[in-house]
Amino acid sequence: MSDDKANNDWLDDLLRQEADYVDDRGFTARVLAALPETRRAWYASRGFILLAATVLASVAALLIPGLASYVVGSLIDIVALKSVSAGKLAVLVPIALFYWAGLSAAAAER
Numbered sequence: 001m002s003d004d005k006a007n008n009d010w011l012d013d014l015l016r017q018e019a020d021y022v023d024d025r026g027f028t029a030r031v032l033a034a035l036p037e038t039r040r041a042w043y044a045s046r047g048f049i050l051l052a053a054t055v056l057a058s059v060a061a062l063l064i065p066g067l068a069s070y071v072v073g074s075l076i077d078i079v080a081l082k083s084v085s086a087g088k089l090a091v092l093v094p095i096a097l098f099y100w101a102g103l104s105a106a107a108a109e110r
Contacts, residue, residue, distance in 0.1 A: 046101075046105035046108065050098070050101060050102055053098065057094075070091070071091050074088040074092075075092070075095075
């Protein structure tokens with residue numbers, strides 16, 4: 001018996017054939033059934049975090065004088081290409097991050 005034959009076993013052969021599914025005689029199903037169910041706390045959900053961030057941003061916009069008009073003015077200037085400065089782009093970054101976070105949270109919930 002050659003060394004190549006001695007080193008080959010049925011699992012190596014099966015994996016080399018690139019099988020989509022390796023029959024484990026129900027082992028995976030038994031392990032998954034034995035795992036405890038985990039539930040996320042309501043306050044740890046993405047939706048709650050995004051809602052809290054939105055509420056905090058809205059309160060900050062109401063309490064800080066001139067912030068809302070600065071944000072709107074900066075967005076108008078950027079879209080109209082009147083002025084694209086670092087200060088005006090700094091307004092766009094958090095908005096883009098919240099938009100991206102909302103989309104990724106919605107996609108993860110599916």
